[in-house]
Amino acid sequence: MWATFAFTAENGSGISVVIPTYNEYDNVELLFKELAKSIPKYVEYEVVIVDDNSPDGTWRRAIELLTEGTTVVRRINLKGLSTAVIDGIVFSLKEYVAVMDADLQHPPKYIELFLKKAVEEGADVVIGSRYMKGGGVEGWSKARLLASKAAGLIAKLFLPSIRRLSDPMSGFFLVKKQLVINNKERLNPQGFKVLLEILERCNPQKVIEVPYIFRSRVFGKSKLGSKVIIAYIIHILKLSGWRPFKFIAVGIAGTFVNLCTLLTFRYVMPLLYSELFILGSAIAIELSILFNFFLHEVWTFKDRRFGSLIHRLLLFHISSAISATAQYISAVSIKYGLSWSPLLAQFIGILIGFPVNYIFSELGIWRK
Ligand SMILES: Nc1nc2c(ncn2[C@@H]2O[C@H](COP(=O)(O)OP(=O)(O)O)[C@@H](O)[C@H]2O)c(=O)[nH]1
Ligand SMILES: [Mg+2]
Known part of the structure; x- marks a missing residue:
């Protein structure tokens, strides 16, 4: 029970950090360094990389840099951000799971805060929000920002349970592992927005948001293309029950x-x-x-x-x-x-x- 659970160094409250990767070879080293630097020693954590057999060998790079507490899952026949995240959650060993991108657009220093908030406030989901006061995005064109906001509005029109949230499409969030495991049969992960799927199908009792600044990508490029946008619309329609x-x-x-x-x-x-x-x-x-x-x-x-x-x-x-x-x-x-x-x-x-x-x-x- 979370209520009897205190967030202290002694009881080893833990968090798994699930990171889906696809062609992020150049980011892996920096990512591992940042994670080690940003998560305080008293937080017990593990890292689960889920790579879809990236042609650039991201998985190989991750294995080269492997340290204790890191798992690399290399999926050979599967591809897709959302299924990678769900598989990562299934592989996780800790009570809480933080999900973040490999490209360092999601600053790992927030992981501690997410965990703290989840434990203190008894939340099932903590969302890193770009769109609430104090949050923001770095280096996006006006068009990209507008597209992101429009996509959010569409989701809110069709899906009432997420209307009061400022950033239900965030890729940076924490979830209680058990919430996902208990509802795994109901999930049908697809596309890029796995958080939407979790919010809609897992029926979390308490969801809170924490502002953060989404940083620009340093290496590699975004995989968000027109196919992803079409898949997104279909995903929303499915979630709305058509x-x-x-x-x-x-x-x-x-x-x-x-x-x-x-x-x-x-x-x-x-x-x-x-x-x-x-x-x-x-x-x-x-x-x-x-x-x-x-x-x-x-x-x-x-x-x-x-x-x-x-x-x-x-x-x-x-x-x-x-x-x-x-x-x-x-x-x-x-x-x-x-x-x-x-x-x-x-x-x-x-x-x-x-x-x-x-x-x-x-x-x-x-x-x-
Ligand atoms: N395993 C896996 N990871 C993916 C896939 N597509 C994207 N990713 C990863 O998901 C994260 C977010 O993707 P990104 O292209 O940065 O999206 P953006 O931040 O919305 O531009 C990154 O860490 C990507 O490497 C995929 O098909 N499979
Ligand atoms: Mg990114």
């Missing part, structure tokens, strides 16, 4: 309900399709809103039905009205302002109205 696609599917079904209602009027109650079209159209709209609402309740957001149903139903009507207005304004201005074809204008209007409704639903109506 919710945005469910939302779209319901929207399409609702449009059919609307049109079918009108068609029914045409043959069964022609008045509602001619002189009283104003009423017929209103009924069709209302039916489609009700249809969408109940499908969202039992499918899209079935895990997030909190508070009163009437309240949610009312909010959904307001949200639908706002998104219909956004759709109307954009379609009309595209049609008259740009003289585009009405069909195309209407289609773009729908593309604009949809996210409005989605954002209201995610952040307001079915929020966690």
Whole structure:
């Protein structure tokens, strides 16, 4: 039990430092030196390098420099940052695991602080945050910073459990080994953002953040490319249970309900399709809103039905009205302002109205 556990030299509270590497040959020596220098003697630690058989021989370099308390895992047939981190955690022997990059962008001096915070505050996860007060990034272009922040916003929109965190995509963090081991079957690590996977699937009870400055890379280059970005979006969608696609599917079904209602009027109650079209159209709209609402309740957001149903139903009507207005304004201005074809204008209007409704639903109506 952590509560009876005090952070002192005597009881040998320990930490494993898991470091995934791929083509980091030039960084290994400096990394080992910095680790030895930055972690105080009274902290019992081990280092677990997980290398995916780097063509530059990073694993060989690590073995050459091997000292007691360091393990080098060389994975021959596997590749990927997230799975490397999870494998590293499995290989770890200590109660806590710190995860950091090999390129020294994550200053090892924070490891002691992470551990201290975890023990003192009983946290399952301690995140090194670049985006809270006191944190920052060195040497990033405006574009890279913007891309990182945008990626964070997307994750927060789709994944409510991380919304209150400033840097849930950090690669520098501490986690209790047991939290990951207990939930290993639920993990499906992929891409670069293993912390997101842990936060979403391991259900940590207490997560705290500590600011740090992300340093520039000295040797080697970043492996973050366009493939990583696409993998990231797919990862977020998977973690969200494909919710945005469910939302779209319901929207399409609702449009059919609307049109079918009108068609029914045409043959069964022609008045509602001619002189009283104003009423017929209103009924069709209302039916489609009700249809969408109940499908969202039992499918899209079935895990997030909190508070009163009437309240949610009312909010959904307001949200639908706002998104219909956004759709109307954009379609009309595209049609008259740009003289585009009405069909195309209407289609773009729908593309604009949809996210409005989605954002209201995610952040307001079915929020966690
Ligand atoms: N084992 C393993 N490590 C990787 C892989 N991709 C990246 N890494 C390591 O993960 C860390 C972060 O990668 P990096 O390219 O620096 O990403 P950036 O900091 O976001 O630019 C570094 O230590 C890399 O060597 C991989 O496929 N397998
Ligand atoms: Mg890096």
